Amino acid sequence: MSDQDLVVETVRDILSGFEPFVLTAERRWDAGLWSALASSGLTGVGLPESAGGSGGELADAVAIVRTLAAGAAAVPVAEQLLVAGPAVVAAGLPLPPVEEPLTFAVADSVSAVPAGEGFTLTGSVADVPWAGAAEHAALLLPGPALALVSLEGVAAGDAFNLAGEPRGSLALGGVSALVAPLTEGQAEELRAGFALARSVQLAAALERVLDWTVQYAGERHQFGRPLGKFQAIQMELAEMAGEVVAVTALVDAAVQALAHGSSDVVLAAAAAKVRAGAAVEVVARLAHQVHGAIGFTQEHKLHHLTRRLWSWRDEAGSELVWSRVLAAGLLADGGDGLWPALTRVV
Amino acid sequence: MSNSLVLAPAPRSEAAERVRAEVREFLAAELAAGSFRTHVDTWLSGVDPEFSRKLGERGWLGMTWPKKYGGHERTAMERYAVTEELLAAGAPVAAHWIADRQSGPNLLRYGTEKQREEILPRIVRGECFFVIGMSEPDSGSDLASIRTRASRNESGDWVVNGAKVWTSNAHASHYGIVLVRTSPADPANRHAGLSQLLVDLSLPGITVNPIRILDGGHHFNEVVFEDVVVPGDMLLGTEGDGWHQVTAELAFERSGPERFLSTYPLIAEFGRRVVDTGDAAQLAALGRLSARVLALRQMSLRIAAALDRGELPNIPAALVKDVGTTFEADVIEEVRRVVDVTPSLDSPDTLARALAEAQLHQPGFTLRGGTNEILRGIVARGLGLR
Numbered sequence: 001m002s003d004q005d006l007v008v009e010t011v012r013d014i015l016s017g018f019e020p021f022v023l024t025a026e027r028r029w030d031a032g033l034w035s036a037l038a039s040s041g042l043t044g045v046g047l048p049e050s051a052g053g054s055g056g057e058l059a060d061a062v063a064i065v066r067t068l069a070a071g072a073a074a075v076p077v078a079e080q081l082l083v084a085g086p087a088v089v090a091a092g093l094p095l096p097p098v099e100e101p102l103t104f105a106v107a108d109s110v111s112a113v114p115a116g117e118g119f120t121l122t123g124s125v126a127d128v129p130w131a132g133a134a135e136h137a138a139l140l141l142p143g144p145a146l147a148l149v150s151l152e153g154v155a156a157g158d159a160f161n162l163a164g165e166p167r168g169s170l171a172l173g174g175v176s177a178l179v180a181p182l183t184e185g186q187a188e189e190l191r192a193g194f195a196l197a198r199s200v201q202l203a204a205a206l207e208r209v210l211d212w213t214v215q216y217a218g219e220r221h222q223f224g225r226p227l228g229k230f231q232a233i234q235m236e237l238a239e240m241a242g243e244v245v246a247v248t249a250l251v252d253a254a255v256q257a258l259a260h261g262s263s264d265v266v267l268a269a270a271a272a273k274v275r276a277g278a279a280v281e282v283v284a285r286l287a288h289q290v291h292g293a294i295g296f297t298q299e300h301k302l303h304h305l306t307r308r309l310w311s312w313r314d315e316a317g318s319e320l321v322w323s324r325v326l327a328a329g330l331l332a333d334g335g336d337g338l339w340p341a342l343t344r345v346v
Numbered sequence: 347m348s349n350s351l352v353l354a355p356a357p358r359s360e361a362a363e364r365v366r367a368e369v370r371e372f373l374a375a376e377l378a379a380g381s382f383r384t385h386v387d388t389w390l391s392g393v394d395p396e397f398s399r400k401l402g403e404r405g406w407l408g409m410t411w412p413k414k415y416g417g418h419e420r421t422a423m424e425r426y427a428v429t430e431e432l433l434a435a436g437a438p439v440a441a442h443w444i445a446d447r448q449s450g451p452n453l454l455r456y457g458t459e460k461q462r463e464e465i466l467p468r469i470v471r472g473e474c475f476f477v478i479g480m481s482e483p484d485s486g487s488d489l490a491s492i493r494t495r496a497s498r499n500e501s502g503d504w505v506v507n508g509a510k511v512w513t514s515n516a517h518a519s520h521y522g523i524v525l526v527r528t529s530p531a532d533p534a535n536r537h538a539g540l541s542q543l544l545v546d547l548s549l550p551g552i553t554v555n556p557i558r559i560l561d562g563g564h565h566f567n568e569v570v571f572e573d574v575v576v577p578g579d580m581l582l583g584t585e586g587d588g589w590h591q592v593t594a595e596l597a598f599e600r601s602g603p604e605r606f607l608s609t610y611p612l613i614a615e616f617g618r619r620v621v622d623t624g625d626a627a628q629l630a631a632l633g634r635l636s637a638r639v640l641a642l643r644q645m646s647l648r649i650a651a652a653l654d655r656g657e658l659p660n661i662p663a664a665l666v667k668d669v670g671t672t673f674e675a676d677v678i679e680e681v682r683r684v685v686d687v688t689p690s691l692d693s694p695d696t697l698a699r700a701l702a703e704a705q706l707h708q709p710g711f712t713l714r715g716g717t718n719e720i721l722r723g724i725v726a727r728g729l730g731l732r
Contacts (some may be wrong), residue, residue, distance in 0.1 A: 207347050211347060218730075228726075238668065245352070249641055271636065271640045275640070278638075320630055323636075327620065338614060338636075339614065342639055
């Protein structure tokens, strides 16, 4: 068993004690699950021990995020392990204790004013993942710069994505922060890293939705046969499988590009987000079609993942945003450069 | 997800990148010299024996085969890079395509020493071209229902009667690997009693009748066999094992980059147009198409890596072909949605011409080499549904 299998097994064990639930403003995240993960050191995986993390590779962190996403776990692990944590470390800022959830947001209308040894932030930021649950936030500011703030005492607005995951705004007037400057390239890579994190989650959830649907088609009988014996259903499941295999292959390759420090990581992440996002329509639609009416209710588990799929595809940049970035990047050397670029990116 | 559908990621191959650079240089020189013009779907329509011979000279045919048969003992990943570059450039590769892709590997797997020694070096040199003899007038998706028969005569030779169709480039090829029934159909075991014969297409009794496709091009043929005497030693593999052998061929037939790059020359033209216009909607469309190309490359590369490991990943190959050929057709609509262009085969506008070629070839993409319905049935089996 590889280290990664061991990590996945540990996460699965923990996850088996925490069923997904319908998120509400009152119960906006799974604090119990987070504590269990944190006390096993899993909320610091992939972050260097020297900075207070648990060590390990990017691949380990990705494996954790995948497992949690497939389990519809309501915890900010993708944000902490794949986006905010690495960004804080790379910027040379002190990583908050990894037991305290750290989120990430793009804060285009927040500015930092020097104050004493640090900075004071002004403005507000919307669409903050896990607002009201996270204790710290890494914010990408115009400039560009990375700000690290404690969210203690910061009021979080009530806004939620289609799955009920908190995506509220934070009013940051007068909050003190640590700020590190970034290059434009670093800022773009950070945005791409956020998109790649959502892509990893999408890939895992898409695969699990396929698994659930195949299983359901084997169990549900109509006309005296399991649904999966009907060719019409088989065609739909095969189409779903094609989407899932395509997404997995590209997301894996983009993660590799990130792990190897490829100079094309932004384009790789852009492609992964576009491809994963595009698969959502097909996979979620067909999963619901095969599940029938029960899948359209909160009594069945399917919605925990399909509602997340419909949310995540538009978060961290939609297909529209990233497809333009991707095409512009691929055409950087002109029309004749398209094919060489396609064979270089991943 | 079911393990039968999942392949390990392909490791990056430096050797493949080296040969890719060589092919790119070669293609740029050939294009500059006017030795070919870029077209869509050239692995069906671009027959140019001279070009095939040039590829042979460069060592780009039979790349993975043993040196003792003239091959180059290179990896499937290197071959992948070569084929992908040729397709992306819309180069005329149809003459040798089938021989290099599947007939040669089939001979390596099942051929006799004599068959290999006689034929493989000629394929490697780009001098010997093959056709696939599977489909018949009454047998398309239901391949096991074929009726072309071969029976032994008193001298031990095979006497073949029947007809094959959609036989690409039979009029320009030397051999066919022909699936025939060598014992009567057994309703209890439909796959039994089939065999593969290596048939010299110049034998008496063979008639090749052209069948024109939608753009008027002559690529398809009907090949009629009337008491064709095929020497007894031209059986390929084992008598009665034809179904199994055909199935093994399919991992090669279904997994390559030609299953998603047939319309790449249209994407290339579209890319040039986007550079000219800078239009935001066109940019987004190109980004969507590119993301799909990138995903398909990774899927197809995983198959090449699996072939290098000695596997025959039939089910993943069926899946790649389903997703890839669907994509080839979707390219047309993505472009049409964002560019106001009227397709025309004789337009001076290269985009209009590529669009016309793609449109008139499009129905074939999701039919040839196993319809997407058949492929999805195979994927469903991989999912454990049948």
